[in-house]
Amino acid sequence: MQMALVLVLGSALASAPAVENLIKKLAGVPKKPAGAVAFVTVISAICCFINWGFGLIIGALLAKEVAKKIKGLDYRLIIAAAYSGFIVWHSGISGSIPLSLTSLGEDGTVANTGGSVTATVSTADTIFSAWNLIMVLIIIVVITIVNAAMHPAPEDVVSIDPKLLEDAPEPEKKKPSTPAEKIENSMIMSYIVVLLGVVYIIYYFWSAATTGSGILNALTLNIVNLIFLVLGIALHKTPIGYVNAIMGAAESAGGIILQFPFYAGIQGMMTTAGASGVSLAGAISNAFVSISTQRTFPVFCYLAAGIVNFFVPSGGGQWSVQGPIMMPAGQALGVSPAVTAMGIAWGDAWTNMLQPFWALPALGIAGLGARDIMGYCVIVLIVGGIVTALGFLFIVPLFTW
Numbered sequence: 001m002q003m004a005l006v007l008v009l010g011s012a013l014a015s016a017p018a019v020e021n022l023i024k025k026l027a028g029v030p031k032k033p034a035g036a037v038a039f040v041t042v043i044s045a046i047c048c049f050i051n052w053g054f055g056l057i058i059g060a061l062l063a064k065e066v067a068k069k070i071k072g073l074d075y076r077l078i079i080a081a082a083y084s085g086f087i088v089w090h091s092g093i094s095g096s097i098p099l100s101l102t103s104l105g106e107d108g109t110v111a112n113t114g115g116s117v118t119a120t121v122s123t124a125d126t127i128f129s130a131w132n133l134i135m136v137l138i139i140i141v142v143i144t145i146v147n148a149a150m151h152p153a154p155e156d157v158v159s160i161d162p163k164l165l166e167d168a169p170e171p172e173k174k175k176p177s178t179p180a181e182k183i184e185n186s187m188i189m190s191y192i193v194v195l196l197g198v199v200y201i202i203y204y205f206w207s208a209a210t211t212g213s214g215i216l217n218a219l220t221l222n223i224v225n226l227i228f229l230v231l232g233i234a235l236h237k238t239p240i241g242y243v244n245a246i247m248g249a250a251e252s253a254g255g256i257i258l259q260f261p262f263y264a265g266i267q268g269m270m271t272t273a274g275a276s277g278v279s280l281a282g283a284i285s286n287a288f289v290s291i292s293t294q295r296t297f298p299v300f301c302y303l304a305a306g307i308v309n310f311f312v313p314s315g316g317g318q319w320s321v322q323g324p325i326m327m328p329a330g331q332a333l334g335v336s337p338a339v340t341a342m343g344i345a346w347g348d349a350w351t352n353m354l355q356p357f358w359a360l361p362a363l364g365i366a367g368l369g370a371r372d373i374m375g376y377c378v379i380v381l382i383v384g385g386i387v388t389a390l391g392f393l394f395i396v397p398l399f400t401w
Contacts, residue, residue: 004253008053013231033072040078051094052089075160076373081147098342098345102220135391184239198230201223266311297330305350318348336400354381
């Protein structure tokens with residue numbers, strides 16, 4: 001439910017009139033095809049870092065607007081560029097793994113850590129750590145250059161008629177007549193809710209700051225979702241406007257919601273121990289643990305997570321599969337819980353480039369199929385994998401040893 005809300009609330013915010021107007025203005029910035037691809041990559045990655053649901057939709061909408069304006073632009077590549085920003089989502093503010101480390105369970109340990117983590121881990125040590133931000137910046141720069149370089153020669157470009165990208169005209173709004181219609185079209189009702197939400201959010205972070213836990217340690221998936229809920233209501237202005245936005249966003253999330261029960265079944269098969277007492281996920285993870293040292297463990301943790309992600313593409317699901325195995329192993333090797341957890345998080349996001357599960361909303365907006373963008377995404381997968389692995393091998397030790 002939390003993951004569905006991240007997508008739905010982020011999508012609803014992206015469809016707000018003020019955001020759509022900003023997207024149209026941004027679409028006029030690039031002037032050439034390669035520059036357009038680079039621009040969409042950067043904006044998509046930044047938005048995915050803020051909120052992956054918001055970023056997926058913003059990237060696709062921006063790509064469509066840019067495609068309307070620039071002749072000779074390869075439509076497949078611009079949509080792939082919009083999706084490629086997703087490679088940094090789990091290192092960002094809506095990352096389910098780093099946010100799960102900020103609270104303890106009833107047993108006094110962080111959930112899914114095999115009892116090895118008995119104190120909360122602040123997002124200052126994960127999402128907002130210097131090494132993580134440096135790796136995010138490097139990845140965004142690298143994939144931006146790679147995506148721009150992949151733009152085909154003019155004779156090989158697959159473009160699209162801009163007329164096909166025009167949105168259907170909005171139905172004419174009728175004037176509210178009944179008391180109920182007047183209430184649901186009242187900005188006053190929305191801003192009462194917004195005011196209550198803002199007051200609570202300020203109180204929540206003020207309490208965290210004054211009690212010593214710290215603002216960064218107070219970030220959770222629930223508070224991130226609440227912030228996007230309040231922002232969405234504010235920017236859509238009226239209750240009925242936000243209701244309609246949520247309905248549209250929920251429709252785009254339908255395919256993902258449907259697949260979650262099946263991936264839960266796959267997760268069960270991955271985690272159920274066989275006759276040897278070891279599960280398939282455990283065997284994959286243990287294979288990497290057995291050949292690891294303190295320096296190489298984060299890299300192998302990242303690679304193992306990338307493999308497991310093909311079977312369990314949900315970040316939270318992957319955490320429940322690998323966390324109980326990798327976290328105690330990392331602790332035994334002297335690797336900090338923050339680094340081990342972010343190794344899993346980065347690996348989960350990495351192979352999403354070859355896993356079309358999360359591309360469904362963007363593809364739906366673009367009117368494309370997974371095969372149309374997969375070739376480009378494979379290149380991002382290979383280059384991003386090499387760069388991130390090197391980051392865990394050489395950048396992370398500079399800040400954590």
